[in-house]
Amino acid sequence: MSAPHEETFTALRTQLQEAAAAFADGPDALEGIPLGLVDDVDRAVREPLEIFPVCHHSPASATAMARRLREKQPKTVYLELCEDMAPLLSELRNCRLPVAVQAFATDVEGFPADWSPLSVVAPITEASAEYQAIAYALDTPGVELVLVDRSSDHVFQWDARAEETAEPADPDAPPAEEEAALHGDAVGVEIGDLRPRFAELEEHLLRHGRVRHWSEWWHQYVELPLGDSGHDSYRQVMFLIGSLFRRLAPGDARRLRIDEDRERHMWTRIREHLTATGTDPEDCLYVCGAFHAVSHVAEFGVHGADTFEIGPRTGTVWQHGLIPSSHAAIEAQFGLAAGSVSIAATVWAKNLRRTGVRPYRLAGQAGAKKPPGTRKPPVPAVPEPDVPPSDELSGFLQRPPVLDRLDEEELLGWSVEIVRAARRNGYLASTADAIAVFETSILLAGMRDRARPTPYDFQDAAVTCIEKDTVPGRRDVRRLVEIMMGGDRIGQVGYDALPPLARDVHDRLAPLGLKLQQRGVQRALLDMSGRPELERCSDVLWMLRRLMPQGAARPIMGERRLGERPIQESWDLALGTHQRALIELGYEGVSIEQVLEQRLRRTAYGPRATTADVLEAVEDATLYLRSRRLADELGNRALEVLGGERSVDGAPEVLRRVRRLLTYYRTSEPVLPQWIESFTKTGYAHYCTLLPTAFADDDATVRQVAATLGFLFGMESLALSLGCDRTQLELAVAQSHPEEPSKTALLWAAQAHLGLLSRAELRARCDALLDSPLVLPAYPRYLSGFVHALEPVPSLTDFVVEAVSHAFGRLPDPVLLPWLPTLIGTLRAGGADLAPLLIREAGRIFPGRLAALDAWVPPWRARPVPEAGHPARRGGGPRGLALLHAHPDTCDAVAGLLGCDGTWEPEDTGPGGAALLGRHPDTAVALERLLAAS
The missing domain is CATH 1.10.720 (Transcription Termination Factor Rho, Rna-binding Domain; Chain A, Domain 1)
Known part of the structure; x- marks a missing residue:
């Protein structure tokens, strides 16, 4: 670059000043904005270190970048990308694009705990300027690639997540499919996020450009004109656009501060590198977004001020890796129109054929296609003459748009192909529809002042002519056009680029003989009786089911229970579809056993862990890891958590899991573990203490109180053998005075179990309830309590059947029919798990044939009533x-x-x-x- 020349943009300044005077009341009203734009462009152009402004996933930027790299052959490339992601870039050659470079952290230090996990992703596609710069630097000897943007840690230090506001997605865009979730809730970092931040400006551009969304406007008015422009024209136009969007941005002080801090950080890193290496700025290239290329900070340029201090990182440990990405995921995360990235890939291929530019691709890049045939020979690298930068911007702005002639062959091919795709998806499309789409595309382009229909014009025409009232299949016409234009290309991370855990999973599942990296669902059949080595694969699959999202590993046949060994299993596997989840497991440990153990400990020692949660962790440690050591440790933790609980909310789940664990240990161990004996003793005393309060507490449900009694009665024999006193339970029952009908019936059942209430007395109390008109409407709730009593006192099953039958037999129809729906609803809602006990008992008591019903006498009536004094x-x-x-x-x-x-x-x-x-x-x-x- 040459020394500054003050008169480079004099003509453009004069024209803009005259325009400002003509459109405003005076020359001072608006001239500050247009003249400021020219000053920004002039300052960026004259910078000794060449700045290359880009827009993310722009084919024009990628084409200009490839052309400039071959002309200039810089020795150092400074790239706007998180500086801690540099070691991962060499692994791109083992992947199929698009993929995303990710920084991931689960154990946060210096950030709020509810932010965990932290994730930052930087998507990379082949039709992007950043990939061209990366491929050139990594495959060209003697070239150094330096990432200068803030680190992933500083992304969260500078930008409070609670204050972030995402760009609104296009309301006309169709709902994204599952691939749109590949990035999840990660924070996206891209080169050149170039979009107006001034809503009125964007609305004005869309309305006067006669387009529906921003992606279409950029394609029509920036992408196509810059596709064939020279290097100086491209740079100056991009500088102008970045300056315009920057100067017309709303006054968001927080966002402006973050942008300026990023620019200060990048220029500070650039000067540090230049000083440390002694590199000549003439041999360097700085690739950044057009918005940041026209920065106003004092640190701008190689001669800028060194006043910015980069703060230290927090103690958070970051893991880095590559995750699969997709066009739909990029569009969803950055608010782009659906299909815009796929269209950009198509335009990129056309630009290469038209301009003859040879792109850069990493050697051995998986899935990379050969460069398309070129019409022009590649331009050899030549030294640049030392001439001042010329004013290419004035000529570009004054030049009328170049009207490409209609490519009838291309448009006709599109029309035929969309009709063929529509017919495959259930539409009643014909040749006439193809002709209509062809003509309508030309008509829409003419109405929008375009000589050549764009893919967006063709998409609107196809929707108008083919899609009628309904969508017969899963895809609408708009989605079919997107697929036809290139589809939602989904990337894949190669085996060599996977973390150790993911590679270990693939190695351990190799005996299945499946292509696990392939997307889609694959069926795996495991016959452990014939091939015992598959049992280890079964262990891995069950752990993956426990750790990964639903659908990654789904059992079709077979289950895993405590104390049982698998014989045959059938699985549906989709590890290729959920590759990102598997990669993120690798950030937590080197094996799935280690990750599962860490997660179980995190659950058990969490601040909100309940006794049921810890017992579940004990069960999982035994079921998946077969680790007695970990189970004993977590069991002792369950004992601690139980002592701190002051309610019986978790009693049903605690009872269910303790019963299962106790059954397992009794059948598989010679003696019970020490922790479960202590848990039984402590739980017996604990629930005896809480029982009177639970009976009187309105917030405690009858199911929870029944589970508490179930624990006390079910564990009574073991607790008494360990030294507990039964008197404590009797006192707790005696101190219980419930007022709610279902809890009252539950208390009666408990008293009957303890021998404090005989069957005759219990039957008499039920008869008294049926005889009282005031209590009669609440009788279904008493029955609900008796049904729940089957959990702690299953011997009352015949009595509950008797009570229900007695009510049906004694009540007249005017009384029975009104509360019959309430009775059924109460039994269904409160006793669904216990209803089978009643059904089996009723089937045993009642006659099996209708003819025997008339002569049948209920057993509770056939038994003679004992008399006093005649035992x-x-x-x-x-x-x-x-x-x-x-x-x-x-x-x-x-x-x-x-x-x-x-x-x-x-x-x-x-x-x-x-x-x-x-x-x-x-x-x-x-x-x-x-x-x-x-």
């Missing part, structure tokens, strides 16, 4: 005596097991022959039922 009659009466005398050996054997002594007396001695039965009436009743059932 022998409780043994079943004469019929019971006859049965027992008919089978004396059976009665003696049962009496011996119960430790009862006695002798049989002759039957003709009268009541004296029933002395043994009188002493043990319950045994006699049980035997009578057993013999009757047989």
